Amino acid sequence: MDKISFNKPFLTGKETHYMYQAVYSMKLSGNGMFTKKCQKFFEDKYGFKKCIMTTSCTDALEMAAILCDVKPGDEVIVPSYTFVSSALAFVRQGARIIFADSYEHNPNIDADKIEALITDKTKVIVPVHYAGVACDMDKIMEIANRHNLYVVEDAAQAIDSCYKGKPLGGIGHFGCFSFHETKNVTAGGEGGLLCINDERFIRRAEIIWEKGTNRAEFFRGEVNKYGWVDTGSSFLPSEINSAFLWAQLESMEVIQARRKAIWNQYYDGLRDLAAKGFFILPDMPDYATNNGHMFYLVCRNLDERTKLISYLKEQGIGAVFHYLSLHLSDYYRGHHVGEIPVLPNCDRYADCLVRLPMFYELKEDEAQYVISSIHEFYK
Numbered sequence: 001m002d003k004i005s006f007n008k009p010f011l012t013g014k015e016t017h018y019m020y021q022a023v024y025s026m027k028l029s030g031n032g033m034f035t036k037k038c039q040k041f042f043e044d045k046y047g048f049k050k051c052i053m054t055t056s057c058t059d060a061l062e063m064a065a066i067l068c069d070v071k072p073g074d075e076v077i078v079p080s081y082t083f084v085s086s087a088l089a090f091v092r093q094g095a096r097i098i099f100a101d102s103y104e105h106n107p108n109i110d111a112d113k114i115e116a117l118i119t120d121k122t123k124v125i126v127p128v129h130y131a132g133v134a135c136d137m138d139k140i141m142e143i144a145n146r147h148n149l150y151v152v153e154d155a156a157q158a159i160d161s162c163y164k165g166k167p168l169g170g171i172g173h174f175g176c177f178s179f180h181e182t183k184n185v186t187a188g189g190e191g192g193l194l195c196i197n198d199e200r201f202i203r204r205a206e207i208i209w210e211k212g213t214n215r216a217e218f219f220r221g222e223v224n225k226y227g228w229v230d231t232g233s234s235f236l237p238s239e240i241n242s243a244f245l246w247a248q249l250e251s252m253e254v255i256q257a258r259r260k261a262i263w264n265q266y267y268d269g270l271r272d273l274a275a276k277g278f279f280i281l282p283d284m285p286d287y288a289t290n291n292g293h294m295f296y297l298v299c300r301n302l303d304e305r306t307k308l309i310s311y312l313k314e315q316g317i318g319a320v321f322h323y324l325s326l327h328l329s330d331y332y333r334g335h336h337v338g339e340i341p342v343l344p345n346c347d348r349y350a351d352c353l354v355r356l357p358m359f360y361e362l363k364e365d366e367a368q369y370v371i372s373s374i375h376e377f378y379k
């Protein structure tokens with residue numbers, strides 16, 4: 001068996017064709033034909049009110065932080081078991097991050113623990129749909145509405161996934177997606193999308209996206225000149241990136257079907273070991289769907305996980321751990337005023353979670369080899 005890497009980006013074969021088209025159209029900067037096609041794809045397929053392509057999910061989160069008018073001293077509630085960007089985008093606006101713990105049975109933010117963290121300074125809640133599995137959005141939206149807070153969904157991993165039939169990224173005030181090469185579809189390595197689900201923010205979002213100018217309105221013929229009207233940055237990707245993404249979006253159904261098949265193969269093949277208590281398989285709440293983004297196991301302890309990862313490595317299999325607790329990071333500890341919270345579920349996922357190879361081209365016999373190797377380890 002050849003080495004099985006943890007991830008491998010998938011090419012549909014049409015990417016360079018569309019990139020070529022973008023290049024020879026002589027319209028390479030942002031907000032051109034491919035950018036608009038990608039945005040419309042998401043608006044039509046998932047019913048997102050307004051979609052704006054960005055250079056990354058981090059940028060989409062930064063735009064959301066600006067749109068929520070996050071200011072120094074405001075508090076933002078974020079799960080600690082997530083990627084740095086979920087917190088960093090708000091820190092750049094001067095926010096104080098209040099970290100929340102995960103559920104015991106699921107790495108997502110524990111919705112029942114959010115309310116105790118709210119103060120009169122709280123402005124935003126950031127649910128992160130880990131592994132593309134929905135957070136309990138009804139509970140989170142209810143809390144947010146009652147306290148007059150914004151909800152920014154970090155849906156970086158959650159493309160094509162739902163909560164009670166509603167597409168993730170379309171439930172909070174804002175939803176942020178990633179098209180990094182490690183995600184289900186990519187914009188050629190780096191890319192993102194901001195969904196604006198509350199109409200009040202659409203006009204300002206376009207201005208912030210276009211370096212603080214009303215250029216988008218000018219090109220639509222709504223104003224006769226454009227200028228500097230607000231804060232902003234260069235959040236738009238080049239047409240080359242959107243052209244790449246367009247090829248992937250055209251093949252999205254095939255990509256999703258294959259990834260879900262691999263996920264199910266792992267799940268069925270590892271059930272017996274989970275039943276014996278060696279590890280825990282991904283928890284799928286009734287309200288959530290699976291988008292085949294990630295397959296993970298939760299080991300019994302750090303030592304066993306370390307041994308499993310190195311055993312699989314010896315077998316030529318790239319299995320990897322994931323996030324370190326953000327509340328214990330050097331940056332947070334160095335900048336946070338006040339007590340560092342104790343978040344045991346988050347720490348357990350940081351110590352015990354391991355991800356198995358998951359990518360479109362992973363073959364059935366390769367996934368079977370991963371399953372057999374894990375059986376061998378627990379013998």
Ligand SMILES: *Cc1c(COP(=O)(O)O)cnc(C)c1O
Nearest residue numbers: 056057058083085156178179180
């Ligand atoms: C990948 C990821 C990000 C960052 O996405 P970029 O497009 O690389 O900026 C943010 N949050 C989560 C949960 C992610 O998985």
